[in-house]
Every structure is written in C-alpha cells, then in structure tokens.
Amino acid sequence: xxxxxQHPSRVICKSGTSVKxxxxxxxxxxxxxxxxRQFPKQSLMxxxxxxxxxxxxYEQGVEKDKFLINHASLxxxxxxxxxxxxxxxxxxxxxxxxSYEETQYFGPGTRLLVL
Amino acid sequence: DxxxxxxxxxxxxxxxxxxxxxxxxxxSGNEYVYWYRQIHSQGPQYIIHGLKNNETNEMASLIxxxxxxxxxxxxxxxxxxxxxxxxxIVTDNFNKFYxxxxxxxxxxx
Numbered sequence: 001x002x003x004x005x006q007h008p009s010r011v012i013c014k015s016g017t018s019v020k021x022x023x024x025x026x027x028x029x030x031x032x033x034x035x036x037r038q039f040p041k042q043s044l045m046x047x048x049x050x051x052x053x054x055x056x057x058y059e060q061g062v063e064k065d066k067f068l069i070n071h072a073s074l075x076x077x078x079x080x081x082x083x084x085x086x087x088x089x090x091x092x093x094x095x096x097x098x099s100y101e102e103t104q105y106f107g108p109g110t111r112l113l114v115l
Numbered sequence: 116d117x118x119x120x121x122x123x124x125x126x127x128x129x130x131x132x133x134x135x136x137x138x139x140x141x142x143s144g145n146e147y148v149y150w151y152r153q154i155h156s157q158g159p160q161y162i163i164h165g166l167k168n169n170e171t172n173e174m175a176s177l178i179x180x181x182x183x184x185x186x187x188x189x190x191x192x193x194x195x196x197x198x199x200x201x202x203x204i205v206t207d208n209f210n211k212f213y214x215x216x217x218x219x220x221x222x223x224x
Contacts (some may be wrong), residue, residue: 004158034212036214042213043117043215043216043217044159044202045155045214046211046212046213046214049211089183091156093158093159095158095159095212097210103149103161103164104149104151104161104210104212106159106160106161107149107160108157108158109156109157109158111156111167
C-alpha cells in the first residue's frame, strides 16, 4: 500500500521557538494532505487541509498564523508550529488520500514536546 | 464534526471474533464508511471500507445495514496484537476525515 512518512518522529524544543514537521508521500503524489493533532487519550482532531500550489484551509478554531502549512510539491507538505508553547505539545499526524476511493494513508506521527 | 458514535470500550477473548458496532444515522447516500485502527503512539492504520455492500478483506469484514445507518466491523479471530482503538469514519466534504472517540478494543488471553 501507499506509504506516508513524517520527520522528525519526535522533537523537543524550548518555549518560543518554531518547529517544522515534514510529511512526505513516498510512492505516490498527493495534491492534498491533511494535518491532525492528537492530545493524550483523545481522538485525532483535523487541523487543516494542505493544498499543493495554494493556501491551506484551516478548520474552525485553528490559528493559521500559529500553524503554518506549506505544500511545496506533490510529495511534501510541512507544518510549522510557530512560537511554540507547552500547550502545543501534542502528537501531530498527517495523511494523504490514495487513489482508491479516497482511502487516507496516515503517517506515523510526530511527537512534539515544548518545554 | 464526527458523524459516528461508537462504544468507548470492548473486551474480547483471544481467538474469538470481535464485533465492533458503529452508528452513523445521518450518513448521506454518497458517503463511505471507513474503519481504521490506532495502536498506541502510531498513526492510524486502514482496515476496510464500504458503501452499501458488505465487504471482506484479509484483515476484517464490514457489515453495513440495509438502511446504512449502522455498521459492524468483524475481526474473525482476534489476537493480542489487535488491541487498539478502532475508529469508524464517514467521509465528509472533500474526503476530510473527522474522527469520533472510537472504541478501545482490549483483547485478553
């Protein structure tokens, strides 16, 4: 099946710094990718839709200036958490739709810890 | 918003069938039912999906009621490695996935 990777798998940063997370579709092209956030013992929450060549669309309540999304190519989307604070500590997951009835393929996730 | 409701947890004995229910009473005619599972600290894994007919693959079977308002995921012979949170998802506009709270399946020896 299709493979989606994320980098890094785990990151620790100081409060106030920015952190970039990469999401790559390894063996297929994705004009659209999705970003999710998951807090401990909670479900995945859709944050935004990343669109290749155009602006991302954000779900209600998600700060677009806080979570910058860039979809620079058909295989890469990046999520930058700007001026990170401890409350941004979470598990960030991306997904990309495959060609078969729009099945979503998920990355392994990135665990962010802001100190 | 999630359009599905699932029981928060279920137990199943190893080797027995696990039957996980999902209600999606507001499903639209062109929306699919997807099932994914998430093992701790990993990304969700695709299991199966369907529109109207029952489906079976190497992992599981999906039974969708005739009115499409509910479905059941069946793991025919559960193993300890099937312990996970199982999510039932009904696709929304532009194929966005809105996750509900899922069912924590505990497979016990």
